[in-house]
Amino acid sequence: xxxxxxxxxxxxxxxxxxxxxxxxxxxxxxxxxxxxxxxxxxxxxxxxxxxxxxxxxxxxxxxxxxxxxxxxxxxxxxxxxxxxxxxxxxxxxxxxxxxxxxxxxxxxxxxxxxxxxxxxxxxxxxxxxxxxxxxxxxxxxxxxxxxxxxxxxxxxxxxxxxxxxxxxxxxxxxxxxxxxxxxxxxxxxxxxxxxxxxxxxxxxxxxxxxxxxxxxxxxxxxxxxxxxxxxxxxxxxxxxxxxxxx
Numbered sequence: 001x002x003x004x005x006x007x008x009x010x011x012x013x014x015x016x017x018x019x020x021x022x023x024x025x026x027x028x029x030x031x032x033x034x035x036x037x038x039x040x041x042x043x044x045x046x047x048x049x050x051x052x053x054x055x056x057x058x059x060x061x062x063x064x065x066x067x068x069x070x071x072x073x074x075x076x077x078x079x080x081x082x083x084x085x086x087x088x089x090x091x092x093x094x095x096x097x098x099x100x101x102x103x104x105x106x107x108x109x110x111x112x113x114x115x116x117x118x119x120x121x122x123x124x125x126x127x128x129x130x131x132x133x134x135x136x137x138x139x140x141x142x143x144x145x146x147x148x149x150x151x152x153x154x155x156x157x158x159x160x161x162x163x164x165x166x167x168x169x170x171x172x173x174x175x176x177x178x179x180x181x182x183x184x185x186x187x188x189x190x191x192x193x194x195x196x197x198x199x200x201x202x203x204x205x206x207x208x209x210x211x212x213x214x215x216x217x218x219x220x221x222x223x224x225x226x227x228x229x230x231x232x233x234x235x236x237x238x239x240x241x242x243x244x245x246x
Contacts, residue, residue: 025072030082032117038106040114041097042084045071050080051245052128052152055118058089059135059158059217060108065093066134070221077238078245080127084118086111086137108136108163115144119151128152128245134217136162138182139169142197146172153179153244155237157218160193173200181240183209183233185216205243209236 032040043064058066067083074081085098087106099105122129130153133141138156145151161169180203184190198208213229214220223230
C-alpha cells in the first residue's frame with residue numbers, strides 16, 4: 001500500500017518545536033562489543049516511559065551524527081533511540097568513532113555484526129525493538145530482521161541490493177512478517193527498488209511512502225538536506241509509528 005500524500009496544517013509548528021527542544025534532549029554515550037570483538041560506539045537518547053526502542057543505523061560514508069536532529073523528534077514522540085557508528089561509514093555527519101578507534105573500515109556486510117550488537121543491547125531494555133536503516137543499512141536491517149523475529153517493526157530508507165550478493169535483500173524480505181515501512185528519494189529507480197523489496201515481504205502491514213520531494217536515506221527527514229520534503233516525510237513516518245504504538 002502506497003501512502004501518496006500526508007498533510008497536516010501543524011507541520012511547520014512541529015518543526016519549530018523540534019528545533020527549540022532538540023538541544024534539551026538527553027544523550028548518553030554507549031559502547032557495545034560486537035561478536036568479533038570490535039567496539040561499537042553510539043549515542044543513546046532515553047525516554048522515561050518509552051513505547052519502544054528504535055535502533056538507528058546510518059548510510060555509507062556517515063556516522064551516528066546522521067541522527068542528531070532525527071532522534072530528538074523520536075524522543076518527543078515517546079521512543080527511546082540508539083544511534084551507532086557502524087564500522088562501514090565516514091565523516092559525512094561528523095566523525096565515525098568506531099572506525100577511528102579501530103583504525104580501519106569494514107565492508108557493508110561486516111557492519112551486520114554491529115547491528116547484531118545493537119539488537120543484543122536492545123534486548124536488555126525489555127522493550128519492543130524497531131530497526132531503522134538508511135541506504136546500505138536499510139538493506140542490512142531487512143537482512144537482520146529476517147534473522148530476528150522478535151523485532152517489532154522495520155523502517156528502511158532507500159533500501160536496495162547493496163550487499164554484493166544478488167537478491168539477498170529480496171530473499172530476506174520474503175521472511176519479514178512484522179510491520180514494514182519503506183521510502184526513498186523521489187528518483188524513479190529508488191522508488192522502484194523500494195517497491196520491489198517491499199513486495200517480497202508477506203507482512204500484512206506494510207507501507208511505501210512515495211514522496212513528492214525526497215532525498216536518499218534518512219536525510220529525507222533532515223530539513224537542511226531536504227527543505228521541500230522533510231515535513232511531509234516526517235508525517236508519513238510518524239503515522240506509521242502511531243499505528244503500531246498509539
